[in-house]
Amino acid sequence: MNREEIVAHLRVALSAVLNKEVGELSPTSRLFEDLALDSTSVIELLMSLEDTIGLEIDPDELGPEVFQTVGSLTDYIEHGFAKAAV
DSSP: OOHHHHHHHHHHHHHHHHTSOOOOOOTTOBTTTTTOOOHHHHHHHHHHHHHHHOOOOOGGGOOGGGGSBHHHHHHHHHHHHHHHHO
16 A cells, blocks of 8 residues: 555544544644644544554553644554555
């Protein structure tokens, strides 16, 4: 899965979690400050991503840096797919 596809899945998942249409996402969009995620919606977002893209997420690997921006979360997901392919 490439970065464009990951961001598309993120946009759909964020729209569902936030109950509002999420427009274009830039890599620098901040998840908490710009998109108004909170700790509960982060869990919902991760569960949605696990269901829709089939990525297993290890909670022990999740530091706050993963959720700083759309770009950092995309990097984490992209890295997860790379590890799963090995």
